[in-house]
Amino acid sequence: MKGYIAFTKKEFMEYFRSYKLLIILLVFLLLGFMNPISAKYLPQLVESFLPAGMRMDIPEPVIADAWTQFFKNVPQIGLVVMVIMSSGVVSQELGRGTLLPVLTKGLKRKAVWLSKFTGVALLWSIGYYLAFAVTFFYSFLFWDKTTVPELGPAIFFAWLFGLLLLSMVLLGSTMSKSYAGGLLLAGVVVLAGMLMSMLHGISRYSPVRLASENMSLIDGTLKAKEFLPAAAVAAALMVAAVLAGIVLFDKKQL
Amino acid sequence: MDALREYLPVLLPVIIIELALAVTALVHVLRHPRYKIGNRVLWVIVVLFVQIIGPVAYFVFGREDS
Numbered sequence: 519m520k521g522y523i524a525f526t527k528k529e530f531m532e533y534f535r536s537y538k539l540l541i542i543l544l545v546f547l548l549l550g551f552m553n554p555i556s557a558k559y560l561p562q563l564v565e566s567f568l569p570a571g572m573r574m575d576i577p578e579p580v581i582a583d584a585w586t587q588f589f590k591n592v593p594q595i596g597l598v599v600m601v602i603m604s605s606g607v608v609s610q611e612l613g614r615g616t617l618l619p620v621l622t623k624g625l626k627r628k629a630v631w632l633s634k635f636t637g638v639a640l641l642w643s644i645g646y647y648l649a650f651a652v653t654f655f656y657s658f659l660f661w662d663k664t665t666v667p668e669l670g671p672a673i674f675f676a677w678l679f680g681l682l683l684l685s686m687v688l689l690g691s692t693m694s695k696s697y698a699g700g701l702l703l704a705g706v707v708v709l710a711g712m713l714m715s716m717l718h719g720i721s722r723y724s725p726v727r728l729a730s731e732n733m734s735l736i737d738g739t740l741k742a743k744e745f746l747p748a749a750a751v752a753a754a755l756m757v758a759a760v761l762a763g764i765v766l767f768d769k770k771q772l
Numbered sequence: 773m774d775a776l777r778e779y780l781p782v783l784l785p786v787i788i789i790e791l792a793l794a795v796t797a798l799v800h801v802l803r804h805p806r807y808k809i810g811n812r813v814l815w816v817i818v819v820l821f822v823q824i825i826g827p828v829a830y831f832v833f834g835r836e837d838s
Contacts, residue, residue, distance in 0.1 A: 536835075541793070541828055544789050544792060547789055548789045548824065551786050551789070555783070559782065566775075602828075
């Protein structure tokens with residue numbers, strides 16, 4: 519336990535030194551600001567670029583538009599940046615052999631892998647909820663009516679999907695020697711999820727729903743409990759990926 | 773000019789963050805002679821002209837581990 523906490527702290531030191539922490543904070547901060555701004559001003563911008571004489575009826579932007587932007591940007595651009603950042607965390611250390619000294623000094627392999635996962639999971643959570651907080655509070659400047667239904671669950675589900683992808687990235691990163699392993703496995707999971715969403719009978723179990731249909735929660739067409747099967751599948755897959763990662767890492771030759 | 777005055781307060785945080793990213797990356801590019809992929813000219817261009825993704829790409833793919 520002590521080793522786990524110490525190694526997690528070391529991970530954060532490394533994020534700091536390698537500029538990862540800075541980039542994640544800045545990118546998510548930026549995404550957070552962009553959502554309400556583009557929701558509020560995009561219609562005006564479009565109008566000013568229309569040729570003279572042409573009229574287009576654009577509805578007055580509402581707070582829900584800011585959340586549409588949020589779910590379009592953060593779980594996509596934000597998550598892609600996060601996935602790329604974490605694609606090398608295990609494979610790089612394996613390739614460089616930098617884990618050898620700590621492991622021979624008695625740090626458990628389990629603790630090392632769990633620290634790696636905790637590190638990326640925490641980094642994602644910090645970034646994600648930072649973007650959420652900025653969008654939430656900046657929206658107060660633009661709109662008077664700021665309540666939307668089921669915002670909490672919608673936010674939680676997209677976050678859970680991020681955790682699932684990151685667990686897959688780490689598992690893939692443990693399996694291969696290069697960046698590609700993590701990216702590949704995450705890609706496969708997204709693709710499989712998208713295929714599942716297309717098939718009629720099992721679409722409600724697809725984890726991809728957690729990050730792609732959040733707007734139906736915001737506009738009230740779907741209830742949170744209809745996402746529970748997908749959330750359960752995502753959570754189960756994540757636990758499986760973590761366990762598989764630990765087992766694989768245990769057998770890995772350093 | 774009026775449009776600029778109207779939009780600037782709103783856009784300011786976005787501009788500041790983008791500049792911060794670009795400048796941090798640019799300083800790093802100029803202070804380090806070696807890169808994992810590419811050369812200095814390429815990274816200066818990428819970092820300055822590709823918004824957001826440019827600096828991120830540099831720190832992930834271009835930065836040589838010390």
